[in-house]
Amino acid sequence: MTEAxxxxxxxxPSDFIRDIVAQDVAAQRHAKIITRFPPEPNGYLHLGHxxxxxxxxxxxxxxxxxxxxxxxxxxxxxxxxxYVEAITTDVHWLIDGWADHCLGLKTKxxxxxxxxxxxxxxxxxxxxxxxxxxxxxxxxxxxxxxxxEFALVLIQKGHAYVDDLSPKETEEYRGAPxxxxxxxxxxxxxxxxxxxxxxxxxxxxxxxxxRSLRAKIDMAAPNLWLRDxxxxxxxxxxxxxxxxxxxxxxxxxxxxxxxxxxxGITHSVCTLEFEVHRPLYDWILEKLQLPRPxxxxxxxxxLNLTYTIFSKRRLLQLVQENLVNGWDDPRLxxxxxxxxxxxxxxxxxxxxTAVGVTKYDGVTDVAVYEHAVRxxxxxxxxxRLAVLRPIKIVLTNIPAGETIECLATNNPQDEVPxxxxxxxxxxxxxxxxxxxxxxxxxxxxxxxGGEVRLKYACIIKLDEIVKDASGAIAELRCTADLTTRTGQxxxxxxxxxxxxxxxxxxxxxxxVRLYERLFTVAEPGAEEDFKKFINPHSLDVVTAKLETSLxxxxxxxxxxxxxxxxxxxxAKDSRPGHLVFNRTIxxxxxxxxxxxxxx
RNA sequence: UGCCCGAUGGUGUAAUGGUAGCACAAACGACUCUGACUCGUUUUGUCUAGGUUCGACUCCUAGUCGGGCAGCCA
Numbered sequence: 001m002t003e004a005x006x007x008x009x010x011x012x013p014s015d016f017i018r019d020i021v022a023q024d025v026a027a028q029r030h031a032k033i034i035t036r037f038p039p040e041p042n043g044y045l046h047l048g049h050x051x052x053x054x055x056x057x058x059x060x061x062x063x064x065x066x067x068x069x070x071x072x073x074x075x076x077x078x079x080x081x082x083y084v085e086a087i088t089t090d091v092h093w094l095i096d097g098w099a100d101h102c103l104g105l106k107t108k109x110x111x112x113x114x115x116x117x118x119x120x121x122x123x124x125x126x127x128x129x130x131x132x133x134x135x136x137x138x139x140x141x142x143x144x145x146x147x148x149e150f151a152l153v154l155i156q157k158g159h160a161y162v163d164d165l166s167p168k169e170t171e172e173y174r175g176a177p178x179x180x181x182x183x184x185x186x187x188x189x190x191x192x193x194x195x196x197x198x199x200x201x202x203x204x205x206x207x208x209x210x211r212s213l214r215a216k217i218d219m220a221a222p223n224l225w226l227r228d229x230x231x232x233x234x235x236x237x238x239x240x241x242x243x244x245x246x247x248x249x250x251x252x253x254x255x256x257x258x259x260x261x262x263x264g265i266t267h268s269v270c271t272l273e274f275e276v277h278r279p280l281y282d283w284i285l286e287k288l289q290l291p292r293p294x295x296x297x298x299x300x301x302x303l304n305l306t307y308t309i310f311s312k313r314r315l316l317q318l319v320q321e322n323l324v325n326g327w328d329d330p331r332l333x334x335x336x337x338x339x340x341x342x343x344x345x346x347x348x349x350x351x352x353t354a355v356g357v358t359k360y361d362g363v364t365d366v367a368v369y370e371h372a373v374r375x376x377x378x379x380x381x382x383x384r385l386a387v388l389r390p391i392k393i394v395l396t397n398i399p400a401g402e403t404i405e406c407l408a409t410n411n412p413q414d415e416v417p418x419x420x421x422x423x424x425x426x427x428x429x430x431x432x433x434x435x436x437x438x439x440x441x442x443x444x445x446x447x448x449g450g451e452v453r454l455k456y457a458c459i460i461k462l463d464e465i466v467k468d469a470s471g472a473i474a475e476l477r478c479t480a481d482l483t484t485r486t487g488q489x490x491x492x493x494x495x496x497x498x499x500x501x502x503x504x505x506x507x508x509x510x511x512v513r514l515y516e517r518l519f520t521v522a523e524p525g526a527e528e529d530f531k532k533f534i535n536p537h538s539l540d541v542v543t544a545k546l547e548t549s550l551x552x553x554x555x556x557x558x559x560x561x562x563x564x565x566x567x568x569x570x571a572k573d574s575r576p577g578h579l580v581f582n583r584t585i586x587x588x589x590x591x592x593x594x595x596x597x598x599x
Numbered sequence: 600u601g602c603c604c605g606a607u608g609g610u611g612u613a614a615u616g617g618u619a620g621c622a623c624a625a626a627c628g629a630c631u632c633u634g635a636c637u638c639g640u641u642u643u644g645u646c647u648a649g650g651u652u653c654g655a656c657u658c659c660u661a662g663u664c665g666g667g668c669a670g671c672c673a
Contacts, residue, residue, distance in 0.1 A: 014613085040673050075672060167671050176669060178601040212671055222602040224669050233671035252673050276603055276668050299604085301666095306610085312673095354622065356612050358605090361666055365610045368623050378636065413636075444634065455632055486632085498632045563633045591634040 012062050015357035017298050021059055021267055030266045030293070033065030034104070037091065038072040038140070038256070041083035041240070043312040044327040044334045045090045047348065047369070051303040053091060054352035056269055057099035068104035068127060068263050070138035074255045076239035084240070086327070088137055090335040094345045104263075105135035111142045112262045117291035123149070124292070125262050140250075140259045141241045147250050147258055148202065150288055151213060151231060155194045159287045160231060161187055162197035163214045170212070173219070174227050180220035181227045187216065201234055204247045208234050213248075217283065225280045229253055257281040258288075260295040268295045271302040272361060303355060304363040306522040308333050314530060323534060324518070328572075330582050331518045331538050341515070342558065342568030342584030347376040363523065373585050377558065377566045379413045385422060385455070385547045386561040387502045388512060390429035392475040395460065397482075398426040403506070407486065408456040408547075422547050424457045424480075427504035429545045431563075434499040435476060437465060444497035446476070453498040455562060459484040500562045507545045510579035513570070514540040546579070553579065563587065 012018070021033060035056040039049060060067035069091055073079045095103060104127035112123040123146035128135045154160040163186045165173060175181030189197075201211055213232035221227050231254040236247045257280075260268045268281075278297050285294045302310075309315065310333060318324045318332070327334055330341035338348065350372040355364050385408065398404070404424040409417050430446065439447040446452045446462055453459045457480075464477040483490040516538050524533040546561075553559070555571040565586035574580040 019615095038673095042673080072673065078672070170671070171669075174669060176601080179669095180601095181669090209671065224602080227669085230671055235671085249671090251671075256673085272604070273667055274673090278603095301605090354611075358612075360605060360611090362606095362611065365623065368611065371623060374635090383633080409632095412633085442634095453632055457632090459632095484632095491632090495632090497634085500633075560633085560635085563635075565635095587633075587635045589634070 013058070013353050013356065015300075016359070017055065017267075017269060017300060017357055018059065018062070020298060021063060024266070025063055032266075033059060033063040034068065034264055034266050035059050035065065035269060036068040036070050036104070036138075036260065036263065036265050038070040038259075039087050040072045040075070040078070041080065041087055042075075042078040043083060043316055044086050044336055046310055046315065046335060047305065047308070047333045047338070047351070048303045048310040050094060050335060050348045051352050051355065051357075052269070052271070053094055054349055055300065055357055057095050057102055058352075059267065059269070060102035061099040065102060065266075066104040066127060067099070067102050068138050068265070070140060070259065070263070071241070072252070072256065072259075073139055073141045073239070073241055074250050074252060076235060076237040076249060079240050081240045084137070086336060090339075093339060094335060094348060096345060098345075098349060101130055103130065104138070105132075106138050106142075107132070108134045108136045112146045114146075120289075120291040122291050123262055124264065126264065138259075138263060139241050140255050141239060143255065143259050143262055144242060144246055144250070146262060147255060148248075150258060151198065151250075151254075152195065153288060154215070154231075154284075155198060155213075156191055157287060158191060158216065160194070160213055160215050161189050162194050162201065163187070163212050163228075164210070165212075167209055170230070174224065175219070177224065183219050184214070184228070187228070198232075201232070201248050202246075204236070206234055208236055210234060215254075215280075215284070217280075223276055223279055225253070225277050226283070229280060253277055253280050254284060257284050257295070257297075261285060261290060261292070264292070265295040266293075268297045270297060270299055272299050272359060275299045299359065300357045301359055301361045304361070305333070305369060306363055306366045307517045307519050307524065308366060309519065309525050309530060311525060314525070317531075323531065330513070331515050340571055341582050342377075342566060343373055344376045344380070344558075347373045350376060366517075370585060374566075374588065377560070377584065379411070381558040381560040381566055382410050383408070383412070383562050384550055384559045385500050385502050386510075386512075386550070386564065386567075387429040387431050387500065387545045388514070388542050388561075388564060389432040390502075390504075390545050391432045391435060391473060392504060393428045393430055393460070393501070394475050394477050395424075395426050395428065395480040396463070396477050397479050398424070400426045402426065403503075404457075404482070404485075406456045420549055422456060422549075423503045423506040424454070425503045425505050428454070428501045429504050429507070430454075430499055430501045434497075435473075437473075445499055446497070451495050453484070453495050454480075454501045455498050457485065457501070458482055458488075459493060459495055500564070502545045502547055504545070506548055508548055508551045508579065510544050510546050510550070510581055511573075512542050512544040512567070512581045512583065514542065514583050516540070544581075550579065551576070553581075560587075 037056045057067045107128045112125040163184050212230045214228045217226045219227045232248045328336035328340045405421045407419040408422045434445040451461045459481045460478040466474045468474045484493045518538045519533045520535045521533045524530045553569045555569045559567045566584040567581045570580040
């Protein structure tokens with residue numbers, strides 16, 4: 001499968017973060033630009049993460065740099081190995097052929113090495129060479145030992161203390177946005193006592209929540225994150241990566257800045273909600289008086305799309321309550337769902353470029369995403385004939401048993417389009433939407449007494465509508481004008497409508513899954529009870545009739561079923577003899593939308 | 600009634616003191632053996648009020664509106 005790389009031909013995007021990096025590069029502030037993508041392995045990656053991946057890896061590839069994949073796994077109660085594996089797969093898929101040469105992984109099992117930088121104690125963990133064998137992502141949990149050592153340093157410098165306040169008391173002492181907090185009665189413990197207590201926390205002497213390690217900053221700070229934030233909490237829990245080695249776990253703010261430092265990250269790019277954490281990020285690094293250059297944090301607005309939900313909590317809810325069929329349900333905005341649905345990684349990258357990077361927290365029209373998908377799929381998809389909801393046509397002037405071979409174009413977008421044979425026979429199927437006994441105005445398709453072209457074949461004329469006892473249409477009897485075939489004298493004859501069709505006697509059946517938006521309203525996340533906006537018609541399964549060449553379709557193939565949209569074999573369920581296709585997206589449709597009774 | 604951040608057509612995004620541009624969407628038209636693609640045309644915008652300046656989307660002041668922050672989550 002070949003995927004056009006839009007960014008190769010297109011100039012690199014520009015935004016305020018790329019500007020900052022460009023300035024740092026120009027000033028030669030770093031030997032190499034190193035960014036990171038640090039998901040918590042507590043769920044599957046979605047389009048929102050994709051924006052961050054494209055930014056962080058984009059920064060790396062545009063500056064001959066590197067982007068580390070790091071599991072931000074400091075909370076053992078929420079994280080699972082299943083998520084680690086899914087995230088790793090999704091990241092590889094999204095950057096494949098684009099930024100895989102910038103992907104920073106570490107040697108399996110490696111942890112930061114104790115070194116000396118500028119005459120001071122230091123720890124550092126560099127990425128393995130690109131393409132090296134036996135690698136894995138970085139894990140924040142691989143840094144637990146040096147993080148602990150750094151905590152000891154903070155205590156020794158008088159910048160951290162062990163607090164005995166309960167979680168509830170801690171909350172009370174914190175005050176409110178417009179009300180200063182109060183100092184904990186344990187705030188002025190001696191360094192020796194803090195050291196002793198913290199070491200005993202680590203050795204498992206105290207139960208969960210009994211004590212915590214806090215930064216000693218300012219309980220009256222207007223920024224709540226500076227009111228002696230917690231650095232460590234006690235959790236007697238098994239961790240997916242470190243097992244039972246630890247019973248104290250660092251919190252995000254403490255672990256993140258130091259993990260960035262340990263890996264030599266130069267630009268730590270995160271989303272807007274961490275803006276108020278930045279002073280703490282800087283405070284921790286400064287107080288430690290670290291010997292190497294410090295990373296800096298920059299924030300951008302995360303992606304929001306209409307008709308889409310990105311909240312991990314809600315996505316988890318949809319999966320757990322079986323409102324969808326797993327994390328890779330093609331209706332979900334997860335990368336695994338989109339991949340299964342047939343969305344190319346390049347389309348997601350194209351979307352990321354289209355939405356840009358700013359600090360404005362808006363909502364992007366899902367049409368921008370859909371446009372990006374079609375842009376990638378149009379040149380990359382083989383055209384095929386398929387009928388989703390068949391009605392039978394009998395071409396009364398073609399004898400039963402006769403096969404007329406027609407040549408169909410594989411992709412008109414190709415510079416030198418190739419063709420394949422398709423069989424025209426006495427009985428064919430057409431789409432039920434393509435016939436109307438009582439046509440609306442401007443209806444170009446088949447109607448009583450009307451003519452229409454069967455694409456790649458010939459023009460047919462409707463003579464008779466045959467109904468069964470119940471009044472339902474049994475078949476349409478038509479005359480084929482074989483002189484309008486390609487190469488025949490009347491091939492240039494024009495009719496308003498051209499429709500797709502499949503031979504009724506030379507075709508294969510397939511299960512085809514048709515998807516609509518999962519939600520019926522533009523902003524389903526706006527209300528707490530988002531489930532009431534779930535679209536009951538988000539999945540429609542039909543048994544379709546396909547041209548025979550599709551019998552050998554395998555996952556990875558991309559097709560455009562003419563006039564219907566883009567389709568891929570389902571990677572999980574499709575097999576020879578039982579074909580299953582997913583519709584990735586419909587073609588843009590200027591007719592159905594405005595047709596009377598159109599959907 | 601604390602602190603931080605933001606505001607440009609319907610939506611997203613450029614313009615970094617000098618002609619408000621691009622994309623999506625929408626509308627109309629051309630082309631068409633896909634009502635697709637492609638092409639053409641059109642509609643719609645600098646939150647408000649002051650100020651600085653020859654000149655302000657841009658700088659300053661005040662306001663308005665929106666978002667974030669009070670997890671031992673990330």
